[in-house]
Amino acid sequence: MMLLTIIAPPTMEEEIIDWLLIQPNISGFTSQAANGHGRGHVMSLVEQVTGRRHQITFWIELEKKMADAIITELKQAFSGSGLHYWLLPMAESGSI
Secondary structure (H helix, E strand, O other): OEEEEEEEOHHHHHHHHHHHHOOOOOOOOEEEEEEEOOOOOOOOHHHHHHOOEEEEEEEEEEOHHHHHHHHHHHHHHOOOOOOEEEEEEOOOOOOO
16 A cells, blocks of 8 residues: 655645545545645745745555556646645554
8 A cells, every 4th residue: 555645735725625536546535734844845935934835735545556547647637736746655554
């Protein structure tokens, strides 16, 4: 299993949620408000002063093949939007 993380600007939150909800191979996901820090982010003057950029983080647990397909579709659907993602292997997952 893989954990796909997507980082999006808050203005795209609803659009990303809607897109994820219609994906037939995604049974669920988690989202949370987050802050980005550092020089790797394009920031407004206010964000530069406060040292943080507001973002939305999405986490999706998927099989590797499905994660690759979702990333390909994300690139097509949101080209140039500034989304950032990473894909990590999961050692274990379950419900208690």
